Structure formats: structure tokens, C-alpha cells
Amino acid sequence: MPRHLDFNHPALQQLLRWEQNGVVARTQLCELGATDQDIARMIRRRELHPVEPGVYVVHNGALDRAQREWVAVLACAPAALSHDSATPGLAPGQVHVVIAATRTVRPMASVVVHRSRHLDTRVEWNQRPPRVRPVHATIDVVEDRIRDGDVAGAYAALARATQTRQVWPRVLREAVEERARMVRRDLVTAMIDDIESGADSxxxxxxxxxxxxxxxxxxxxxxxxxxxxxxxxxxxxxxxxxxxxxxxxxxxxxxxxxxxxxxxxxxxxxxxxxxxxxxxxxxxxxxxxxxxxxxxxxxxxxxxxxxxxxxxxxxxx
Structure with a gap:
């Protein structure tokens, strides 16, 4: 690793341009060999722009959806996209992330933070950015909608997810069965049955x-x-x-x-x-x-x- 890191270093450009949509965390810069002086220089030259403590983007304009997701995940790290942000077919205005049940993080505008004891088994850490597996994210959304009294919204989310062919009734049932506690398990199971029968909305x-x-x-x-x-x-x-x-x-x-x-x-x-x-x-x-x-x-x-x-x-x- 170099003792000092320049903005145009190939490893940093690979991370910014091909892996993280122009978003990077201070910890990642340090892992690449950057010093505090290197980071300050990049900010001074307007090569990086702080958006959250310890998180930077390569421009000072409005963030697109992918960049907002990366900012949220890196600012809350270790964290992963979850719920509406990880359910196929949904495009939420807010970014949903999940962190370990024992952690707390600083609140951020338009970011909803959830907590879970099941990160190890439900998160795909190799995804870019990391995200809860689609089947579990879908069940999480359905549970939240039912908990809020929005049964129609729960079914709509379930239908949209299955229509993407990234989740299937069989794997949804398996995810329901492996959960020790659920909101209205009987209702969720009935919804999955209706989806499988062809009721697509x-x-x-x-x-x-x-x-x-x-x-x-x-x-x-x-x-x-x-x-x-x-x-x-x-x-x-x-x-x-x-x-x-x-x-x-x-x-x-x-x-x-x-x-x-x-x-x-x-x-x-x-x-x-x-x-x-x-x-x-x-x-x-x-x-x-x-x-x-x-x-x-x-x-x-x-x-x-x-x-x-x-x-x-x-x-x-």
C-alpha cells in the first residue's frame, strides 16, 4: 500500500467508479493507505465532498438512489439494505438499512434504521451494497404493513416481489417457517397461497x-x-x-x-x-x-x- 493516497490512484478509482457509485467511507480510504492529510487534500480540491460524518461522494450535486443507499450503508456500517430497499419491485423514497440489534447509530434524514439479531443468516454481505436476502426482506415488509393495519399494502408488496421472479412462493413459505416469531403467520401464509394460485394483485x-x-x-x-x-x-x-x-x-x-x-x-x-x-x-x-x-x-x-x-x-x- 502507498504511504499516501492520491485521488487518481487505481484502487480508489476502482472503488469509486465501478463498485460504490462514487461513494466512499473514511475507513476505506485509510485501508487504501490514505492519511488524514490525504483526505483533507481531496476535500480541499473538491475531489471528495462530505455528506455524512466519515462518508464522501465525488460531486456536490443531488444524490441518486444508488448513492443514497451507499451513503446510508457506509454511514451505519456494518449495515445492509433491508425492508423496502431490499425487496424486489419496490422503489422507496426512504432508504431502509438494518444493523445489529445491540447497536445504535446517528439519525439521518430519509434513512430508516432497523435492528435484527439475524444479520449473519439473512444478509448477503457480498452484494454491492450489502443487502438482506430478497425473501427475508419481502417477509419483513409484509409484516410491517400488517402491523400497521395495511393488509392491502402487504399483499401488493408481496405480489410485486413475486412478479420479479426473484422470490417464489416456495422459498417464502420456507422463510416463514424458519421464523420463531411472526406477525399474523396465518395471514401471511394465506397470502402466499393466494399468490401461488395466480391472484397477482x-x-x-x-x-x-x-x-x-x-x-x-x-x-x-x-x-x-x-x-x-x-x-x-x-x-x-x-x-x-x-x-x-x-x-x-x-x-x-x-x-x-x-x-x-x-x-x-x-x-x-x-x-x-x-x-x-x-x-x-x-x-x-x-x-x-x-x-x-x-x-x-x-x-x-x-x-x-x-x-x-x-x-x-x-x-x-
């Missing part, structure tokens, strides 16, 4: 629970592949024996003319290819009036051969 799960299951409708096939339009699409709920398709219609995916045209094109193609009737159900039809929605669907299914029996749910008038 809060609206789709609402339809599954409040309309289909609660009223004894036949069990639909979920996320069934179709090429009726000439390219691969997926049918949300298909009552194949009766030629009925149900599409939970969330606004996030249907607020543009292009999206509505694509839906209409698919509905028409399914009718032409399968002679299938497509029924679109909205948030209000599922969550505000599930009993009436189930009743109307039962009539449609009965006209196409379903003989029941359906049933009344506790909410039915």
Missing part, C-alpha cells in the same frame, strides 16, 4: 376471496396463457368449462386509450377463438358490492351450464 385477491370463494362460485383457472390475439397474453380468471372470463380491471393498467383498446381487442379475440364471454370487474364491484357481483356472475355462469350450488356469505343481504 390486491384487486385479483379481493375477487378471489370476496366474490368467488365467499359465494361458492366455481374455481377459475388463473393467469392462463392465451395467444388468441396472435401474441402471448394472460387471462386473469378463466371459467374454462363455461366459457366465461373475468378480468379484474384495475385503473393503473386501464387509464389510457391504448390500454383500453388492447383490452377490447383481447376480449373480441377471445370471443372469436373460444366463444368466451369476458366480464370486467372494477374495484367498486369487488370491494363495495361483492355479493351483487357474485350474484350476477352466477347468473352468467348458470346460463352457460354451471349448476352450482352457490352460497350466501355473511355480508349477503
Amino acid at each position: 390486491v384487486l385479483e385477491r379481493g375477487y378471489l376471496q370476496l366474490v368467488e370463494r365467499a359465494h361458492g362460485l366455481p374455481r377459475g383457472k388463473r393467469q392462463q396463457s392465451s395467444r388468441s390475439t396472435g401474441r402471448r397474453t394472460y387471462i386473469d380468471v378463466h371459467y374454462e368449462a363455461y366459457g366465461v372470463i373475468v378480468e379484474p380491471d384495475g385503473r393503473a393498467f386501464h387509464d389510457s386509450p391504448e390500454a383500453r383498446n388492447a383490452d377490447a381487442r383481447r376480449d373480441l379475440a377471445e370471443r372469436a377463438v373460444r366463444d368466451a364471454v369476458t366480464v370486467r370487474v372494477t374495484h367498486a364491484l369487488v370491494f363495495d358490492e361483492p355479493c351483487a357481483t357474485a350474484g350476477r356472475l352466477a347468473v352468467i355462469l348458470a346460463r352457460r351450464g354451471w349448476t352450482g350450488p352457490g352460497k350466501r356469505c355473511p355480508r349477503c343481504p
Whole structure:
């Protein structure tokens, strides 16, 4: 190691440009051979800019998301990204990090610090930056949402994570089983079951629970592949024996003319290819009036051969 460290030293440039998005900690500079005078010189020359005690970046502008994550992890070191910051599919405004249960750190703006006794088994220290394994981060987020009373938010986070294909229902169940203590283990397990059945959103799960299951409708096939339009699409709920398709219609995916045209094109193609009737159900039809929605669907299914029996749910008038 050199006795003094220049900003352009290859080892420092490798760390800054290729490994840590332009962020470095004083401890790392010292490990490379820097003295206090070297660090002071780099700051004086505006090669490094302090952002937190003992943490520097290579510019004085706004930090991007990756840089904010590195700053938080290095300022709290040893630490790792966790919760929303380590769950696939989530992009939080705040940075979430986890440290050992026995430690305390200085508060930082827009950084949420969690504590855990399981860093050794749940953190991937070789990641850049270190992060909690995706499956454990996902369960942590789901638990936090449920603890706050936001069951829909918990399911939405779970659905987004699984849609990235970085976590799977099987490994989620294993993570749940290995935890000695959990918030609403039964609910989390039921959510994982619903994800595995193909209910890929809060609206789709609402339809599954409040309309289909609660009223004894036949069990639909979920996320069934179709090429009726000439390219691969997926049918949300298909009552194949009766030629009925149900599409939970969330606004996030249907607020543009292009999206509505694509839906209409698919509905028409399914009718032409399968002679299938497509029924679109909205948030209000599922969550505000599930009993009436189930009743109307039962009539449609009965006209196409379903003989029941359906049933009344506790909410039915």
C-alpha cells in the first residue's frame, strides 16, 4: 500500500467508479493507505465532498438512489439494505438499512434504521451494497404493513416481489417457517397461497376471496396463457368449462386509450377463438358490492351450464 493516497490512484478509482457509485467511507480510504492529510487534500480540491460524518461522494450535486443507499450503508456500517430497499419491485423514497440489534447509530434524514439479531443468516454481505436476502426482506415488509393495519399494502408488496421472479412462493413459505416469531403467520401464509394460485394483485385477491370463494362460485383457472390475439397474453380468471372470463380491471393498467383498446381487442379475440364471454370487474364491484357481483356472475355462469350450488356469505343481504 502507498504511504499516501492520491485521488487518481487505481484502487480508489476502482472503488469509486465501478463498485460504490462514487461513494466512499473514511475507513476505506485509510485501508487504501490514505492519511488524514490525504483526505483533507481531496476535500480541499473538491475531489471528495462530505455528506455524512466519515462518508464522501465525488460531486456536490443531488444524490441518486444508488448513492443514497451507499451513503446510508457506509454511514451505519456494518449495515445492509433491508425492508423496502431490499425487496424486489419496490422503489422507496426512504432508504431502509438494518444493523445489529445491540447497536445504535446517528439519525439521518430519509434513512430508516432497523435492528435484527439475524444479520449473519439473512444478509448477503457480498452484494454491492450489502443487502438482506430478497425473501427475508419481502417477509419483513409484509409484516410491517400488517402491523400497521395495511393488509392491502402487504399483499401488493408481496405480489410485486413475486412478479420479479426473484422470490417464489416456495422459498417464502420456507422463510416463514424458519421464523420463531411472526406477525399474523396465518395471514401471511394465506397470502402466499393466494399468490401461488395466480391472484397477482390486491384487486385479483379481493375477487378471489370476496366474490368467488365467499359465494361458492366455481374455481377459475388463473393467469392462463392465451395467444388468441396472435401474441402471448394472460387471462386473469378463466371459467374454462363455461366459457366465461373475468378480468379484474384495475385503473393503473386501464387509464389510457391504448390500454383500453388492447383490452377490447383481447376480449373480441377471445370471443372469436373460444366463444368466451369476458366480464370486467372494477374495484367498486369487488370491494363495495361483492355479493351483487357474485350474484350476477352466477347468473352468467348458470346460463352457460354451471349448476352450482352457490352460497350466501355473511355480508349477503
